[in-house]
């Protein structure tokens with residue numbers, strides 16, 4: 544059985560190390576995320592941002608250290624990966640929707656198959672979250688009939704249908720045309736304002752400024768700076784990070 548500690552942090556990473564073969568991708572990662580906290584992870588290409596968040600739902604196993612999600616340990620022999628994955632929603636750069644299913648069916652499939660929820664209940668939940676991401680009218684369309692921004696909002700609704708405790712976003716707007724970025728960021732801002740715990744890999748600094756409780760700056764597999772947005776943007780000691788962010792923000 545996977546033990547859950549009451550009152551636990553949403554995420555706790557202790558001295559986490561990850562290798563791809565000989566390549567040391569994550570080095571001594573220590574991170575605690577409180578329930579309801581919004582974290583933005585940024586840093587240069589290849590610094591380990593995606594790898595870090597992918598370890599939180601076991602898409603990437605780690606070789607060193609311990610990871611707890613909602614008090615349940617992901618590392619170690621007695622882990623219950625399926626139980627933990629059910630608590631973690633993930634939205635990727637590519638939308639990863641099932642092309643042969645309607646929007647509604649995309650949103651119903653995981654609750655039906657994984658949580659064994661009956662059809663009527665799954666449909667009610669799916670329609671509720673499609674409403675929340677502001678595309679209820681698209682329910683009967685197929686992904687290819689939607690814009691990129693709409694598809695990404697379906698991907699967010701689909702993740703929410705599993706009632707996750709934690710949402711991970713891996714560059715959710717970087718595959719979108721500029722005019723569609725805002726609608727996805729607005730959806731993420733709504734979610735943040737409703738109190739969802741979120742870890743977001745993004746270089747959208749307007750988003751970071753408006754919702755992040757902390758920004759994490761990674762470089763070469765390490766967390767090199769952690770601070771609230773105003774410290775990042777205003778404090779002299781974060782000049783290096785600020786310069787980096789200044790180069791990539793638009």
Ligand SMILES: Nc1ncnc2c1ncn2[C@@H]1O[C@H](COP(=O)(O)OP(=O)(O)OP(=O)(O)O)[C@@H](O)[C@H]1O
Nearest residue numbers: 563564566568586587588589590591592593594595
């Ligand atoms: N499956 C893999 N096999 C081998 N190396 C990998 C694998 N996945 C990632 N890496 C390497 O690990 C490092 C970190 O990759 P990661 O995708 O986490 O970086 P990132 O900071 O998210 O980069 P980007 O901003 O470009 O997406 C990179 O050097 C990458 O080449």
